[in-house]
Structures are given as structure tokens and as C-alpha cells.
Amino acid sequence: MTTLAVYFLAPMVIFVFSALNPLGAPHHWLWSDFVTVWNQADIGTGLKNSAIITLGTMVGVCFIAGCASYSMARLNLPGANGVIIYLIATIAFPVQLFLVPLFYLWVHLHLFSTLPGVIVIYWAVNSPFAALLLPLFMVGWPADWRSRLALTAPARSA
């Protein structure tokens, strides 16, 4: 466990050291580099845009995959197996395959170079795997869980 932690932390420690002072362990801490970078690389705007995109992706994928996996795992809908095969096929295709047609479509839809446009792409890219993973957390849950819970904890449910 400790070996594994060191294995994964060592690159980050080297990264921090080289950020503070290049070539070896830092003798004196050079915090001025961070100020320089913040002012010159427009990191603030980048972080703000990344935060918006990431939050939008997280919320959207949770909603889409939540609805999809609930209906696949709990509702016993006809054709659920077909949907699962379709999702696996969607994961199998690389994103680069759709890049050029998606570019033209996004230009036509006026979604090109907008944050919502990119968030929608990330929903489409990340939802299939999430929709396959999330049912695993729902199928272990017994179908008559309401009545079972009412039997085991009558005082709480009343």
C-alpha cells in the first residue's frame, strides 16, 4: 500500500519540485513563478471554463445515466438487452471517427465554440459507459425493498 502510494505520488512530488525550482530538490521556494504564470497564461479564464464544463458534464451524465440505468435495471422494459448492446457498440467507436461530421453539425447548429456545445459532446461521450456501470449498483437491490424495509423497520416507516 505504501509502495503503491509512493509510486503514484513520486511524479507529483517531482512536478511540484520542478515548479518551485528546476533541477533537483528546491533550495529556496520560488513562488513568483506561480504569479507569473497566473498573469501570463490566462489560467483564471481557463480554470473558470474548465470548471463550468466539468460541472455541466458531471450533472448531465448523472441525470442521463441515472434515468437510463434505472429504466434498464428496475423497470423490466422490453428490448433492454438491445439497448445494452447499442451502448457497448457506442463505447467501441473512437471519438475521432465522429469529429469531422460533428464539427460541421455544430457549426450549423451555432453550438461551435460555445461551452454548452462542448458539454453536450461530453454528455454523449461519457454517458454510455456510465449508463452501463450504474445499473450494477441498482440490480443488487431487491425488487420488494419497500415491503422488506417496512417489515424490518416498522417504527421508522410508520
Next chain:
Amino acid sequence: MWRATIHVVAPGFITIALGSGLAAWNNFLIALVFLTSPGKTPASISLHAFHQGFSQNDALIAAAGMFMLVPMVLLFVALQRRFVAGLTAGSFVG
């Protein structure tokens, strides 16, 4: 009833939120192709542009990378704790 349901599904939702959030944060190709206006670029593209401008100064590039690394490490640590807590507390009493 709702608390029991949430306890069972929360680790799953946290897992997919973490996975897709990390993918969106680190994505380079789609961001490079679809976000071209100057004010719209995410951190990965800002870092790339900075890297191309200052390719000699390793300390500056590493400092720029820190800005991109630290928020995700913090988010991962915060969610990881709840993820493990949800796994251990979420067993169904049936």
C-alpha cells in the same frame, strides 16, 4: 426509505460523476477542436498554448501545470472519502 435508496446508489453516482468529470477536465482533442474563441478555452488548452510559448522554461510550465493538477486532486480526495464511506455504510439491511 429515501435515505436507504440514496445510500445504495450514491457510490455509483459518485463513481460516474468522478469518471466523467475527470474525462471532461483532462480532455484535449474535443476542447482543441470545438473551443477556438480566446475567452472560451478550458485549462488544458490554456496550458497547451502557454507550453508552446515558453517551451524553454520548465519551472514556468510545471507551475502552469500545477494550476490544472491541484483542483482535480482536491476533488478526487474529497469524493474518494465519501465514495469509501458510501461503500461501507450502504449495505442493505434485508
